[in-house]
Each structure stands twice: as C-alpha cells, then as structure tokens.
Amino acid sequence: MPRALRVVPALLVALASMLTTALAGCSGEPASRTPQARAGCITDFDPAADYFPDKSTLTEATNFTITYHGSYQVLTVKRPYLGGKPMSWVLVRCGAPAPALTGELADAQRITVPVHSLYSGSTTHLAMITELGQAGVVTGVASPAAVADPQIRARIETGEIVGYAPGGQINIERVISAGPDLLVTEGIDDPGYPKLREGGTPVLADAEWLESTPLGRAEWIKVFAALTGTERQAAQAYQDIRNRYHALAAQAAATTPVEALVGTMYSGSWSMPTGDSYSGRLIADAGGTYPWLSETGAENRQLNFESVYARAGTAPVWLVTDDWQTLGEAVSRDSRYGELTALRTGYVWSATKAEDFGSEKGRSLYWERGTARPDLLLGDLVAILHPALAANHTFEFYRRVPR
Numbered sequence: 001m002p003r004a005l006r007v008v009p010a011l012l013v014a015l016a017s018m019l020t021t022a023l024a025g026c027s028g029e030p031a032s033r034t035p036q037a038r039a040g041c042i043t044d045f046d047p048a049a050d051y052f053p054d055k056s057t058l059t060e061a062t063n064f065t066i067t068y069h070g071s072y073q074v075l076t077v078k079r080p081y082l083g084g085k086p087m088s089w090v091l092v093r094c095g096a097p098a099p100a101l102t103g104e105l106a107d108a109q110r111i112t113v114p115v116h117s118l119y120s121g122s123t124t125h126l127a128m129i130t131e132l133g134q135a136g137v138v139t140g141v142a143s144p145a146a147v148a149d150p151q152i153r154a155r156i157e158t159g160e161i162v163g164y165a166p167g168g169q170i171n172i173e174r175v176i177s178a179g180p181d182l183l184v185t186e187g188i189d190d191p192g193y194p195k196l197r198e199g200g201t202p203v204l205a206d207a208e209w210l211e212s213t214p215l216g217r218a219e220w221i222k223v224f225a226a227l228t229g230t231e232r233q234a235a236q237a238y239q240d241i242r243n244r245y246h247a248l249a250a251q252a253a254a255t256t257p258v259e260a261l262v263g264t265m266y267s268g269s270w271s272m273p274t275g276d277s278y279s280g281r282l283i284a285d286a287g288g289t290y291p292w293l294s295e296t297g298a299e300n301r302q303l304n305f306e307s308v309y310a311r312a313g314t315a316p317v318w319l320v321t322d323d324w325q326t327l328g329e330a331v332s333r334d335s336r337y338g339e340l341t342a343l344r345t346g347y348v349w350s351a352t353k354a355e356d357f358g359s360e361k362g363r364s365l366y367w368e369r370g371t372a373r374p375d376l377l378l379g380d381l382v383a384i385l386h387p388a389l390a391a392n393h394t395f396e397f398y399r400r401v402p403r
Contacts, residue, residue, distance in 0.1 A: 041093075041094035041095030042071070042093060042094065042095030042096050043095060045071070045095065045096055045097060047070070047071075048070075049070065049071070050068075050070055051070060051071045051093045051096065052068045052070075052073060052093070052231070054231035054232040054235070055068050055231060056222040056225060056226065056231050056234065056235065057235075058219060058222065059215075059219065059242070060211075060213055060215040060216040060218075060219050060242070061208075061211055061216045061217075061219035061220060061222075062078075062211065062216060063077060063078050063079055063207055063208070063210050063211055063216075064076060064077045064078065064207075064220070064223060065078075066222065066223075066226055069099070071092065071093045071096035071097075071099065072090055072091060072092045072093060072096065072099050073090075073091040073113075073226055074088055074089070074090055074091075074105065074108075075088065075089045075091055075204075075223065075226055076088040076089075077205045077206075077207055079207055079210050080185070080187070080189075080205030080207050081185075081187055081188045081189045081205065081207060082188075082210070084189060084205070084207075087108075087205055088104065088105060088108045089108055089109050089110070089111055089202070089204055090105060090108050090109070090110045090111070091110075091111050091112075091113045091226055091227070092110055092111070092112055092113065093112075093113060094112050094113065094114065098110065109197065109202045109203070109204070110202070111181065111182050111202045111204065111227070112181065113226065113227055113228070113229060114137075114227065114228050114229035114230075115137055115181035115182060115227050115228060116137060116181060117137065117139045117178075117179075117180040117181045118137045118138055118139065118140075118180060118181060118182060118183075118184060118227065119138075119139065119140035119141070119164060119175060119178075119180045119182070119183040119184065120138055120140065120141050120142070120183075120184055121142050121165070121183065121184055121185045121186035121187075121206070122142070122184075122185075122186035122187065122206065123141075123146055123147055123148065123149070123367065123368045124206075124208060124209070124217075124367065124368060124371040124372075125184055125206060125224065126138065126141075126147065126149045126152050126368060127149055127365075127368050127369040127371065127372035127373065128218075128220060128221040128224050128371075128372045129224050129228075130149055130151045130152065131221060131237050131372055131373075132221065132224060132225060132228060132230045132233050132234060132237070133230070133233065134224070134228045134230060135149075135151040135152060135155065136155075137227075137228055138152060138155065138161055139160065139161055139162070139178070139180055140161060140162050140163070140164045140175070140178065140180060140183075141156070141161055141162075141163060141164070142163065142164060142165035142168075142170075142186065143163060143165060143166075143168075144156045144161065144162075144163045145363075146363060147363065147368075148354070148363035148364060148365045148368050148369075149365075149368055149369065162174075162178070164178075169192075170190060170192035170196075172192050172195050172196060172199070175196055175199075175201055176196065176199035176200065176201055179200075179201070180201060181202070182201065182202040182203065182204050182227070183196060183201055183202070183203050183204070184204050184205075184206045185203060185204065185205050185206055185207075186206070187205065187206055187207040187208070187209050187210065204227075206220065206223060208220035208371065211278075212276055212277060212278060212281065212298050213278070213281050214245070214278060214281060214282055214285075214374030214377065214378070215241075215242055215245060215374060217278065217371050217374070218238065218241055218242075218371065218372055218373070218374050219238055221234050221237065221238055221372060222234050222235075222238065240375075241373060241374065241375045242375075244375035244379075245285075245374055245375040245378055248285075248286075248375065248378045248379055248382050249285040249286075249378065251382065251386075251389055252285065252286050252287030252382050252385070252386060252389070253287065255287050255386050255389070256287075257287055257288060257289040258287060258288055258289070258316070258317060258385040258386065259288070259289055259290060259312070259314075259315045259316065259317070260283060260288040260289070260290055260315055260316075260317040260318070260319055260385065261290065261308075261312045261313075261315040261317065261318040261319070261340065261342055262279065262280075262283060262290055262318075262319050263279075263300075263319075263320070264320050264321075264322055264334075265305060265333075265334055269302040269303060269304065270302070270303045270304065270305060270307075270308045271300045271301075271302060272292050272300055272301040272302075272303050272308065273292070273300050273301075274292055274293070274295040274296060274297055274298065274299070274300065274301060275292070275293040275294055275295060275296065276295075276296050276297055276298050277298050277299075277300065278298075280292075280293055282374070282377065282378060282381060283319070283381065285378055286378055286381035286382045286384075286385050286386075287382065287385050287386055288317075288381065288385045290312055290315065291311040291312055305334075305336050309336070309339065309340070313339065313340055313341060314341045315340075315341065315342055316341060316342060316345065316347060317342055317347050317349070317384060317385060318340060318342035318343065318347065318348045318349070319349055319351070319381075319384070319398075320348065320349070320350050320351070320401075321350065321351045321352065321364075321366065322350060322352075323350065323352040324348075324350060324401050325401075325402075326401065326402055326403060327343055327346065327348060327401055327402070327403050328403070330343065330348065330401070331343070346400075346403055347400075348400070348401045349384050349398045349399070349400055349401065350398065350399055350400075350401050351364075351366040351370075351380075351397050351398050352364065352366065352397075352399065353395055353396070353397055353398055353399035354366065354369070354396065354397055365396075365397060366397045369396075369397075370397055373396075376396045376397070377396070377397055379393065379396070380393075380395050380396055380397050380398040381398070383395065384398060
C-alpha cells in the first residue's frame with residue numbers, strides 16, 4: 001500500500017478522536033451538571049460507604065419524606081400540588097455512579113447533589129435557602145420584582161440571578177438554555193414542566209404551602225438542605241426555630257385568649273381561616289381566638305360582611321395583610337370597615353412592616369421570611385395580642401396602621 005494511503009486512515013482516526021472530544025465538551029450537558037466541575041465530589045467511590053453522615057429527620061412536616069441509601073437519597077413529595085399524586089426524586093451524591101433502581105424509582109428524575117445552580121419558582125423558598133447560607137446557588141427566580149430577601153435582591157441587581165417566568169409564563173427555551181441543575185416549583189402544576197424535563201432540566205416540586213402548621217412549613221428547609229448538602233445546618237436552624245416557637249406558644253397558652261378579627265373582604269367575600277389552617281394555627285398558638293377557629297378543614301371559609309360583623313365585629317384586634325397606610329384608606333376601600341370596633345379604636349395591625357413600599361409593589365417578607373421563621377411571626381402576634389408578655393418586642397412583620 002502506498003505510504004500516502006497508509007497515512008489517511010491514521011489521520012481519520014485522529015480526527016474522529018478530536019471530534020468526539022470536542023462534541024463531549026460542547027454537548028448539551030451544562031458544566032454545572034458535570035461531576036468533575038463540582039468541588040467536594042466523591043473521587044474514589046466505595047459502594048459500602050455512607051456518603052450522608054448528616055441525616056435529616058422530620059418532626060412536623062407531613063408532605064414529604066427523605067430516605068438515605070449510601071450514595072443517594074430518595075425525596076418523596078406526597079402531594080406535589082392539589083390533586084397531585086406522590087412523586088419521588090433520586091438525589092445522587094456528586095461523583096457516585098448512577099444507582100441501578102427498579103420499580104417506580106427506575107424512572108424517577110435524578111439530581112446530582114449538592115446543586116450549584118437552582119431556579120426558584122416561589123419566594124417562599126428563598127428565606128430557607130438564605131437561612132442555610134446558600135444564596136449563591138440561586139441563579140433564577142420566576143419574578144425578580146416580587147423578591148424581598150436582601151441577599152437574593154443583591155444577586156438580582158448584579159445579574160447573578162435572572163428571571164425566567166415573565167407574566168407568570170415560564171420561558172422554556174430560556175431555562176433549558178441556561179441549564180440550571182434543577183427548577184423548584186411553586187407547588188402547583190404547570191404545562192411547561194414536562195417540556196423542561198424533556199429538555200434535561202429536572203423539576204422538583206416544593207409544596208410546603210400544603211402543610212397546615214407553621215412549623216410543618218418551616219421544616220421544608222430540610223428539602224433545601226438535601227439539595228445543598230447542608231443537613232447539619234438545617235437541623236440546628238430548625239431546632240432553634242422550633243424551640244423558640246414552642247416557648248412562645250407556652251407563654252401565650254398561660255394567658256386568657258384574646259379575640260381577634262382576621263382577614264378582609266376580597267372579590268365580594270371575606271376569606272376566613274379555619275382552625276386547621278396555617279393562619280388559624282398561628283392565631284391559636286399566639287393566644288388568640290375567633291368564632292371560626294373551631295371549624296375544621298384547611299380551606300378558608302368565604303363569608304359575607306354581615307355574617308363576619310355579627311360574630312366578630314366587636315373584636316378588639318384586627319389582623320390584616322393589606323398594605324393600608326392609614327385607617328382612612330381601609331374605610332375608603334369598604335365603608336363598612338368603619339363599623340368594626342378594632343378600626344374605631346385604632347387597633348389594626350398589618351403584616352406589611354417589612355414590605356417594600358417603593359415603586360415596585362408586592363415584595364413582602366411576611367410571605368417570604370415568615371414561612372421560614374414562624375418563631376418570629378409568632379413573636380409578633382404574641383406581642384400584639386398580649387403586650388404585657390413582650391414589652392420591648394421589636395416587630396419583624398407587623399405594624400400598627402395609623403389613623
């Protein structure tokens with residue numbers, strides 16, 4: 001065979017090798033998902049080793065479970081959204097081989113942990129993430145304008161965090177192109193999620209809002225701990241929150257309950273929480289009471305003004321989440337509010353102390369940090385309902401609405 005013809009096959013082999021390497025480096029797999037790009041990955045895998053020495057245990061949350069299996073965890077959300085069936089995710093420690101799983105887990109989405117790039121669908125996630133010192137993993141939020149957390153806002157302003165759902169509509173192409181390690185949902189279903197999964201972006205359901213108790217919701221910090229490898233920090237943070245919450249509730253339980261009016265009119269109805277609801281539980285634990293506290297079911301009751309006024313119009317305290325700047329503004333919204341005892345005496349409290357009242361409305365730490373820190377939220381309520389128990393209290397979320 002002529003020399004030139006002998007060289008051509010060798011050259012083709014070399015070119016094929018170079019092309020394979022180039023394609024591997026330019027594949028659709030983002031660098032953040034490549035195990036070698038992550039710090040602290042397993043480099044010498046031992047199938048008998050336990051790579052999760054710090055394990056989360058649950059005390060209050062009922063809507064998720066976490067189990068440990070050497071080099072991976074199984075996170076199961078029982079109700080990913082209203083009417084949704086249980087879903088599981090396999091969280092594989094970085095550097096470990098993909099586990100061979102059977103049954104329902106064989107097709108479960110897999111996420112390499114700890115994650116380095118997370119897209120958040122709800123502002124309630126953000127305070128939990130920052131409580132763990134992991135603000136740096138957040139690279140996308142559904143609506144940047146709605147974010148109140150200072151650490152996350154700083155990253156938005158520097159361009160380290162982008163928006164991905166303008167007007168509430170997920171930009172599928174933008175998310176897939178950015179290639180985050182996962183997108184965490186806002187606890188509802190969305191037609192865009194299957195498309196994201198097909199495009200290689202895992203979608204994990206966060207449904208803490210379906211927990212009926214404040215401490216149950218706060219315990220979802222352990223979901224973000226599983227994603228970021230911060231189980232030890234989460235265990236300590238949650239235990240501190242739980243201890244403070246129970247201490248405050250015990251103080252309030254030793255006093256005479258104070259009647260409170262809760263909520264406001266919205267779209268023609270007064271949305272009244274029951275005793276089984278998140279808000280109802282907070283009021284009860286703060287030593288408050290109201291006529292609908294004995295009713296069961298987590299769904300709020302939709303009532304007319306007359307029925308609310310007849311049963312709770314003389315309550316000395318009114319708790320709202322509306323951002324009224326004055327009591328006069330409240331009456332301008334609905335003149336019937338002027339008949340309420342709490343408004344006439346000026347004892348109306350709004351959970352908007354930490355809200356941004358600048359040009360961009362809607363930023364509220366009550367719904368954001370309040371979910372992660374129910375101990376602080378309960379502290380405010382105890383101080384409102386039982387001032388003698390907290391003479392020097394500094395309010396985190398509530399402010400008294402001026403006349």
